[in-house]
Amino acid sequence: MNRTELRFALYLIPFLDSVEDIEDGLVKLRDRRWLIWHPDVMAALFRNDRDLRHPPSRTLSPLLGNRSVLWLDGAEHTAYRHALAPMLRGNRYQVLIDEMVARSIAELPSGDPVGLAAWTRRLTLRIIGRIVFGVDDDELLTAFTRWLDRRLGIRVRTLAHRYLAPGTTRFDAELDRRLLHRAKAAEPPALAACLPQEDLRDQVVSLLFAGHETTASATAWTVFWIYRTPGLADKILSGDAALLEATIMESLRLSPPATLAGNRMSDDGMTITPSIYLAHRRAATYADPHVFDPARFLGGQQRTGAFFPFGGGVRHCLGRDLALLEIRMIVTALLRHRRIRLHVPRHCTPQLRGAAMAPPPSLAMVATCRR
Template structure:
C-alpha cells in the first residue's frame, strides 16, 4: 500500500479535503485504482455501469456477506433488485412511517439526546417493520450492538477491516434470530422469493442499507436547519423549501462519501466520490456554504444515492422518511442542538454527525 492509499484508508475525509481542488476530478490511489468525481466522468461511468463489475467492499462484505445484492452482477443482480424493489416503494409505507415517527417523538425525553442515535433507532424500527412485518425492538437492539462493535468508530472500522481480513464477522445467534423473523414474517416477502442460502445476506443488507444512510441524512438535515436562523419557520410555511433543504443537505453532507467500486475488464478499479463531486468549486458556487436556494446541478454532479445500475432502490422511501421525520419534528417540537459546528463521524464509508451532537426537543406551545 503506497502513501496515497494509506492516507485514503486511514484518514478518508482529510484526504478528500486535500484533493478537493484538483480540477480534473481524479486522483490515482494505486497502480490499478483511481478516485474520480468530475461530472463528465461520472455521467459516462454510470451510463456504462452494466458493462463493469462491482467488487465487494472490504469493510462491508464481511458483515453483509458475499451474496448481498450490493455485490452481485449481471442478470443475477437484476433479478434480485426486481425481487427487492417492491418492498422499498415509499408511498405504500406512509401510514407506517407516520406511526413510527409519532411514537419516537412521543418517547423523546426532556433532556438532550444524541441526534444520530435517535434517527438510527427510528429508521431501523421502520426498516424492521418493513422487512419483518412486526416490531421487535430486542432484535433490532442486538443488530445495532453488532454493527456498533464493528463500525461504531473509525478505530473499530479499521480494526475490523485490516486485522480480520479474510474472515467474516457474522454473529450466529443474531443471524438465527434474523432468519427466524424473516421466515415467520407476514407476508413472508423475502423468505418466499429468495434461496434459503442467500436469505441471511439480503436481510442484513436491507436492514443496514435501509436505515444507516437514511438516519445520517435525516440527522444532517436537522443540523443544517438548526444552524440556519429562521429556516425552520420558513419550512413550516413552505413544503417545497423542505425538499430543497433536504437536497442541499444531501449535497453538502452526503450520508455516503463514496459510491462503490467499479472494475473494468482489464482490472482497473474506479471509485466514485460523492463527497468530492458535491463540493466541486467548478460546479457549485461557494460549495461549502449551505444554500437551499441553489439551482439544480448538471448531470453527474449530484448523486447522493449512487448512480448507474447500483443506484439505491430505496431512494424514494428514504426521501419520504426524511421528509416525514423532519416535518413532524418541526411541527411538534422546538429543536435546539448543542453546537453549531459538527465534525463528521465515519461508519465505514458512511458519514454521520458525531455521537456528541445532541438534540434538545421541547414541546411547541
C-alpha cells in the same frame, strides 16, 4: 499500500478535503486504482455501469456477506433488484412511517439532551424492521444495533477488522438465527418467498443496514443544517414544500451520508472509486460549495454526474424514494411537534461508519413540547 492509498484508507475525510481543488477530478490512489469525481467522467461511468464489475467492499462484505445484492452482478443482480424493489416503494408506507415517527417523538425526553444521530438511527431502523419483518421487535433491532456498532461504531475498530483480519466474516450466529426466524415468520413472507434460502441471511442484513444507516444520517444532517440556518425552520413550518425538498437536497449535497459510491472494475482490472463527497463540493460545479444554500435546488435540474447522493448507474439506491419520504416526514413532524435546540460541539467532526458520514455522537438535540 503506498502513502496516498494509506491516507485515503486511514484519514478519508481529511484526504478528500486535501484533493478537492484538483480540477481534473481524479486522483491515482495506486497502480490501476483511481478516485474520480469529475461530472463528465461520472456520467460516462454510470452510462456504462452494466459492463463493469462491482467488487465487494472490504469493510462491509464481512458484515453483510458476499451474496448481498450490493455486490452481485449481471442477470443475478437484476433479478434480485426486481425481487426487492416492491418492498421498498415509498408511498405504500406513509401510514407506517407516520406511526413510527409519532411514537419516537413521543418517547423523546423533554428537556434532556439526546444524541441526534442515535435517535434517527433507532427510528429509521424501526421503520425498515417493520417493513422487512412485518412486526415490531425492538429487542431484536437493539441486538442488531449492538452488533453493528461493535464493528462500525469506532473507526479504529473498523480499520482493525479490515486490515488485521482481512476476509474474515464478522457474523453473529445467534443474531443471524433470530433474524432469519423473524424474516421467515413475516406475514406476508416477502423476502423468504422470493429469495433463495441460502442467500436470505445476506439480503436481510443488507436491507436492515442499507435501509436505515444512510437515511438516519441524512435526516440528522438535515435537522442540523435547518437549525444552523436562521429562519429556515419557520419557513418550512409555514408549509413551503418546495423549500423543504430543496433543504433536504442541499443537505444531501453538502453532507452526503455516503462519501463514496462503491468500486467499479473493468475487465482488465482497473478499479474506479467514485466520490460523492468530492463531486458535491466541486467549485466548478457549485458556486461557494461549502456554503449551505437550499436556493441552489429551487426550480433547477442538477447536471448528470454532479449530484448523486444515492449513487448511480445500475447500483443506484433501490430505497431512494423511501428514504426521501422518511426524511420529509421525520423532519416535518419534528418541527411541528417539538421545539429543538442543538448542542453543537466546537469541533463537529463527522463520524465515519465504514465510508458513511454521520454526525458525531456529541451532536445532541434538546426537545421540548410546543405549546
